[in-house]
Amino acid sequence: MNFKSTLKTVTIVTAYFATTTFASSDVIPSENDTFTNWxxxxxxxxxxxxxxxSCLIERMDENQNVVQMGLTKDHEMGYLGVFTKNDIGLKxxxxxxxxxxxxxLYSAEAHKKTKHLAEGYTGGYILANNPQFVDDVMKKYDMTVFPEKEFAFTVNLDGTLKAIEAARKCNQEQTS
Incomplete structure (x- = not known):
């Protein structure tokens, strides 16, 4: 059985992603933000x-895909950004x-981002407040983006459990 067939037989779990429209400056950090390495x-x-x-975590995997996770500007929701050099067909x-x-499987609305990224990168971010989604990100090892498309790609999530726990500690320090 191929992945497309499997996809059709699996119920898609819809993550509770934000329906409120956020300006990109409210979701992911801007190039004008000041960062220090924690x-x-x-x-x-x-x-x-x-x-x-607030704090964020970032990692480049062996395929040069970049994953970034953090909190929205108002600290109400989390975001997950994935950026790649692959042509992923975001129109x-x-x-x-x-x-x-x-x-x-999770369905989400991605917000395309091309400005202020390293040359050749494109990608997007999603907002999440679904505890099951966050738990899966923390405990699973691979995330496939667009699993039913020919331009699907997989991002390695090794170490996210400990990294998110460390980011939570970092966030607590910022609010103390």
């Missing part, structure tokens, strides 16, 4: 965004995507 954990770099008073500013975390 530390590293399990291959992830943890940064303090001094401008927002508009917002597009529905499917993510597979070791077989658990």
């Amino acid at each position: 530390g590293e954990e399990s291959g992830w770099t943890i940064f303090v965004d001094e401008t927002r008073g 508009g500013k917002k597009e529905e995507i499917i993510l597979s975390l070791d077989g658990n």
